[in-house]
Every structure is written in structure tokens, then in C-alpha cells.
Amino acid sequence: MEKQAAASKQWSEIVAEKDARISELETLVAYYEAQLKLAKHKQFGSSSERGDIPEQLGLFDEAEHTAVPKQPEPTLEEVTYTRRKRVGKREDDLSGLPTEVVEHTLPEDERACTACGGGLHEMGQNTRRELEIIPARVKVIEHKQSVYSCRYCEKHSDQTPIVKAPTPEPVIKGSLASPSAVAHIMHQKYVMCAPLYRQEQDWQRRGIALSRQTMANWVIRSSTDWLEPLYERMRTRLLEHEVLHADETVLQVLREPGKKANTNSYMWLYRTSGGTKHPIVLYEYQPTRSSAHPKRFLSDFEGYLHTDGYDGYHKLPLTVVGCWAHMRRKFVDALKTVPLQERAGSDTQQVIARIAALFHLESLWKDLPSEERYERRLAQSKPLADALFTWLEALMATTLPKMPLGKAILYALGQRRWLMHVYLDGRTEFSNNRAENSIRPFVIGRKNWLFCNSQKGARASSVVYSIIETAKENGLKPFEYLKFLFESVPNATTGQLDRLLPWGKDVPTSCRVS
Numbered sequence: 001m002e003k004q005a006a007a008s009k010q011w012s013e014i015v016a017e018k019d020a021r022i023s024e025l026e027t028l029v030a031y032y033e034a035q036l037k038l039a040k041h042k043q044f045g046s047s048s049e050r051g052d053i054p055e056q057l058g059l060f061d062e063a064e065h066t067a068v069p070k071q072p073e074p075t076l077e078e079v080t081y082t083r084r085k086r087v088g089k090r091e092d093d094l095s096g097l098p099t100e101v102v103e104h105t106l107p108e109d110e111r112a113c114t115a116c117g118g119g120l121h122e123m124g125q126n127t128r129r130e131l132e133i134i135p136a137r138v139k140v141i142e143h144k145q146s147v148y149s150c151r152y153c154e155k156h157s158d159q160t161p162i163v164k165a166p167t168p169e170p171v172i173k174g175s176l177a178s179p180s181a182v183a184h185i186m187h188q189k190y191v192m193c194a195p196l197y198r199q200e201q202d203w204q205r206r207g208i209a210l211s212r213q214t215m216a217n218w219v220i221r222s223s224t225d226w227l228e229p230l231y232e233r234m235r236t237r238l239l240e241h242e243v244l245h246a247d248e249t250v251l252q253v254l255r256e257p258g259k260k261a262n263t264n265s266y267m268w269l270y271r272t273s274g275g276t277k278h279p280i281v282l283y284e285y286q287p288t289r290s291s292a293h294p295k296r297f298l299s300d301f302e303g304y305l306h307t308d309g310y311d312g313y314h315k316l317p318l319t320v321v322g323c324w325a326h327m328r329r330k331f332v333d334a335l336k337t338v339p340l341q342e343r344a345g346s347d348t349q350q351v352i353a354r355i356a357a358l359f360h361l362e363s364l365w366k367d368l369p370s371e372e373r374y375e376r377r378l379a380q381s382k383p384l385a386d387a388l389f390t391w392l393e394a395l396m397a398t399t400l401p402k403m404p405l406g407k408a409i410l411y412a413l414g415q416r417r418w419l420m421h422v423y424l425d426g427r428t429e430f431s432n433n434r435a436e437n438s439i440r441p442f443v444i445g446r447k448n449w450l451f452c453n454s455q456k457g458a459r460a461s462s463v464v465y466s467i468i469e470t471a472k473e474n475g476l477k478p479f480e481y482l483k484f485l486f487e488s489v490p491n492a493t494t495g496q497l498d499r500l501l502p503w504g505k506d507v508p509t510s511c512r513v514s
Contacts, residue, residue, distance in 0.1 A: 094129065096514050138206055141178065143167055169490035171226070177218045179486035185215050186222075187479040190441075190464050195449035216457060223460035226489040229497055231282070231463045234470060235297075237501075238280045242303035243273040243427045245435035246294060246313065249443055252451035253458050256287060267462060268293060269439045273306070273429060278503040279473040281438045283462040285455070291315045304425060306432045309415050322418030325431035328355045330408035337404050347395055348405050354388045362430050374426030382423050389416050438469060471511075474502040480511040 111120040146165045153160040171177045188194040196212035203210040238244070250264045259265075266289050271281040286293040291312035298305070298318065306321045307313040313320050335348045343349050361381050365373045392409050399406045412419075422428045442465055452458040471481045484507065488500055499506040 100132070136184075138208060168487065171486045171490060172218060172221050175218070177222070179483050182218050182222045182486055183479050183482035186219060186464050186468070186482055189219070189449065190445060190461070190468050191478050193445040193448045216453070219464065220456050220460045222486060223463045224456075226486060227463050227467050229494075230485070230489070230501060231466055233497060233501060234280050234466065235282055237278070238270060238272065238282055239298065239301045241272050241276065241301075243306070243425070243429075244298075244301065244303065245269075245271050245273060245306040245429075245432055245438075246298075247308065247432065247435035247439050248289065248310070249439055249446075251285065251446070251458060253285075253287070253453075253455060254451055255454045257455075259287065264289075265458065266293075267439070267442055267458075268297070269435055269442075270294075270297065271435055271438050273427065274434060275427075278501075279470070281469040281473055282466045283439075283442065283469075285452075285458040285462040287455075304421070304428050306429060306435065307418075308432055309411065309418075314418065319421055319424065320418050321421045321424075321428050322415045323430075323432035324355060324358065324419060324422070325433055327408075327412050327415055327419060328352065328359075330411050331355070331405070334404035334408045347399075348408075351388070351392070351395075351408075354384065354391075357384060358388075359430060370426035372426070374423075377423050377426065382420075385420065385423070389413065441465070441469060471502045475513050476502055476507070476511050477513055481507070484508060484511055 105122075106120070112118070113120060145167050148163040148165075149160050171179055171182055185196075185199060188199055189196060196215050199215060200210065200212045246269065248266050248268045251267045252262065253259075253265045254261045256263070256265060265285065265287045268284045268286060269282070270284070272279045284293070284297055289310075289312060294313065295316055298316065301318065303319070304321050305313065305316065305318045306323065308323050308326050331348055331351045335343060335346075335352060338346055338348055358381055361376075361384075365376055368376070389412070392412055396406070396409045396413065399409060401407070401410060422430055452461060467482070467485070468478045471478055481502065485500060488506070489497070492500060496506070498504060501507075
């Protein structure tokens with residue numbers, strides 16, 4: 001009996017050990033399946049967060065709230081005519097362009113009726129409109145400066161006064177660079193994302209030998225000499241605001257002292273919040289991702305700083321406001337790993353629905369004064385956010401931490417302190433999407449030109465991007481504004497520079513988007 005009991009106990013232990021092992025392997029298989037689904041979705045699926053989530057996931061019970069059972073259904077005519085095409089849309093789009101009229105008429109000797117031979121008269125006209133594209137023209141401008149002297153003094157005096165006719169200062173002395181040429185190169189690279197080697201090929205097709213090295217020198221010199229003073233003035237204005245956004249992305253700089261060519265450097269971004277009269281977007285190149293860089297850049301700033309979840313921002317002596325969109329993204333990724341037939345009513349879906357409710361309230365209050373928005377947040381939104389985090393804490397107790405949902409919950413709970421800072425002031429925003437949208441032009445351009453050759457080039461790129469993106473935010477056309485700057489800044493005094501900023505009084509209307 002004792003042997004049988006011992007054998008039975010041994011078999012029970014073996015079975016328990018096997019069951020535990022099977023459970024562990026099942027968990028591991030589920031984890032790998034979730035990672036595989038997420039990887040496939042990132043590679044082949046839509047990157048939009050909206051497309052994977054039913055509208056508000058039924059949280060607001062839109063059908064029940066908006067349905068009117070006794071209201072008759074619309075007739076076919078009502079449905080048809082409520083979405084009529086706007087008349088005159090094309091004419092509005094082309095109204096600001098110069099128009100050249102080409103008349104197509106019959107010669108006098110052909111204006112005879114084919115039936116009776118009588119004379120034809122013009123009974124009307126058919127009009128067809130086309131867009132004519134005129135490629136850019138390149139020409140050489142010679143600046144001939146007249147020099148004057150006094151003939152009398154030449155004959156009777158030891159000193160002869162010499163007077164020169166005034167001429168505008170060049171962008172780069174001793175160079176072929178003109179304001180329009182430098183503006184064109186910058187516009188092509190930083191707005192149209194055309195790297196310098198492609199521009200070099202385009203110049204060659206026009207019969208002009210302009211190397212990428214020369215263009216790079218033009219960009220760096222023009223940025224350093226003429227754009228950096230404006231950049232520093234915009235930085236001073238930026239730090240005067242009380243609510244800012246920040247973000248950063250990787251950058252590869254080939255010739256960086258003490259670093260390998262394939263080591264990541266970083267482009268940092270700082271910008272004003274929504275509703276600002278004169279929005280400012282500034283980039284700053286730095287060799288590392290250390291929190292010392294934003295700490296130095298924002299040393300004179302006191303206020304609220306919107307960021308993502310990067311821990312380096314949390315070390316700053318500022319009130320950091322977390323991004324609810326980043327937090328939501330973790331749960332959206334987790335939902336992608338849930339089978340379609342199991343998503344409805346799942347915990348992951350319910351978390352997304354609760355976050356959607358908060359964003360929905362924000363959309364309703366976006367046009368309210370900040371004081372009223374602050375009060376409504378405390379009364380209606382903050383209780384929902386508190387309830388969400390309480391539920392997430394309870395949900396974490398039954399969720400495996402290594403699974404996508406568990407990781408999303410851990411991230412949310414770890415960011416709770418900074419996420420709740422949005423309720424400290426009505427001027428804050430629920431997401432840092434504003435900074436992400438501003439850094440996107442740099443990310444798109446990086447895919448084309450891939451890297452910067454030197455630290456000077458990286459610094460110049462940060463300054464040029466700052467000028468261009470700030471100009472765009474203020475309703476200016478980048479090429480026209482850059483050309484205006486290179487014509488004006490070399491001839492301006494220090495006291496006149498503020499008038500040349502994107503919102504300055506001296507910026508001509510030709511630089512503004514019509």
C-alpha cells in the first residue's frame with residue numbers, strides 16, 4: 001500500500017509538472033501568436049488607428065440616442081438631392097491664376113453653310129480650360145556697379161572722393177549663389193524632399209554644372225549667416241509661451257567626432273500649442289538623446305510641456321503633460337492581436353472605448369475658452385479618467401504582463417501621473433500629435449536623403465526646417481519667403497530682423513498663401 005501511495009504521489013507530481021509545463025507553453029505560444037499577428041498587421045495592414053476601431057465601439061449607443069422610431073424614412077428624392085455637387089468649384093480653384101485666351105475661329109472663306117451656301121454667323125462658343133505648366137527658367141544676372149569720381153579733384157587735389165552706386169549685398173560673397181537659387185535648393189530638399197544628388201542631376205540636364213558639394217556649402221553658409229539670427233529670435237519668442245510640445249527622432253550624421261557613422265544622433269523638436277496667434281516650430285540637432293538637451297534648450301521656459309512617454313522628459317524641472325494618444329496606441333496594437341470574432345466586448349476594446357469617450361468630449365470643447373474647458377474637464381472628463389485607471393489596476397491582476405494587453409496596461413499605469421496633468425490647465429491638450437505632425441516633414445525627408453554628412457550640415461538642416469515649418473504654420477509659401485529673406489536679411493540691421501519673422505510687418509503679401 002505504501003508503495004502504491006508513493007507511486008500515485010509520484011505520478012500526481014509528474015502530471016502536475018506536465019500540466020504546468022503545458023500551461024507555460026500555451027502562454028508562450030499565445031504570446032508568439034500575438035506578436036506574429038501584430039508584426040503582420042504592421043507590415044501589411046493599415047497604419048491608421050481609426051480604421052481598426054468601430055466608431056466609438058458603441059460606447060455612446062449612437063443608434064439608440066439618435067434614432068427616432070416615429071420619424072418616416074426619407075424618400076429617394078430626399079436622399080438624392082442632399083449631396084448635390086458644389087457648382088463652380090473648379091472656377092474657384094483657378095480664380096487666382098493668370099488666364100491666357102486662345103481663340104479658335106473659322107477663316108472668312110470657310111464661313112459658308114454646307115447646305116445652302118449662305119453666310120455663317122457666330123451663335124456661341126465652347127470653352128475648354130487647361131492648366132499650362134511653364135518649367136523653371138535659369139538665367140544669369142550681372143550686377144554692374146557704377147563707380148564715380150570728381151574730375152576736378154583728380155587734377156587739383158591729393159585725395160579724390162570715390163562714390164559707388166548702392167547695390168544689394170550678395171547671399172554669399174564671391175559666389176554664383178542668388179537669393180532665388182539658394183531658396184530653390186532649400187525648397188527642393190526640405191519641402192519637396194529631393195536630395196542634393198538628384199538636384200545635381202537636374203541641374204546637369206539644364207546644362208549647368210552645379211555640384212552637390214557646392215549646393216551643400218550654399219545651404220550651410222546661408223543658414224549660418226542669415227537664417228540663424230531669425231532662428232534665435234524665434235527661440236526667444238517660443239520660450240515666452242506657457243504651453244509647448246516636444247518630440248525627437250533619430251538622425252544619422254556620418255562625420256561626427258567620437259562616433260561611428262551608423263550611430264544614431266537626434267533631431268529634437270519644440271513647438272507652440274494650438275490657438276497660438278503666431279505658431280513657432282523649432283528643430284535642434286543633438287548627438288544624443290540625453291535629457292540634458294531639452295533641459296538646456298528649455299532652461300528659460302516655465303509652463304506645461306507636452307511629450308510622449310520617453311522618460312528623459314520626466315527628468316525635466318517642468319510640468320510634463322503625457323500623451324493619451326500614445327497610451328491609446330498601445331491598446332490599439334493589442335486589439336490587432338485579438339481574433340476578429342472575439343473583439344466585440346473584449347477588455348481591450350472596452351479600454352479603447354473609454355479612451356475614445358475622453359477624446360470625444362475634447363472634440364466638443366475644442367472651441368471653448370480655456371477656463372470653461374478646464375471646468376468641464378474636472379466635472380465630466382476627470383471622473384471618467386479616474387474610473388479608467390481604477391479599472392485598469394483591477395484588470396492587470398488577471399492579465400499576463402508579457403501579453404500585448406498586459407504591456408499596454410503596464411504602460412498606461414506607469415504614465416498615469418503625467419497623463420493626468422492634462423487636468424491642471426484648460427490650455428493643455430490630450431495628445432502630443434501636434435508635435436508628431438510637425439516632425440513628420442523631417443521624417444519623410446530623411447527617407448530620401450537618409451543622412452547628414454557633417455554636424456554643420458545637421459545644424460543647418462535644423463535651422464532651415466525651423467524657418468520653413470514656421471513659415472508654413474503662419475500661412476506663408478516657403479520658396480517665396482526664403483527668397484524674400486535672402487534678399488532682405490543681408491541688407492537689414494539687427495533692429496530690423498523682428499520685422500522679417502514669418503508674422504513680421506515687412507513680409508510682403510506675395511509670400512502669403514492666397
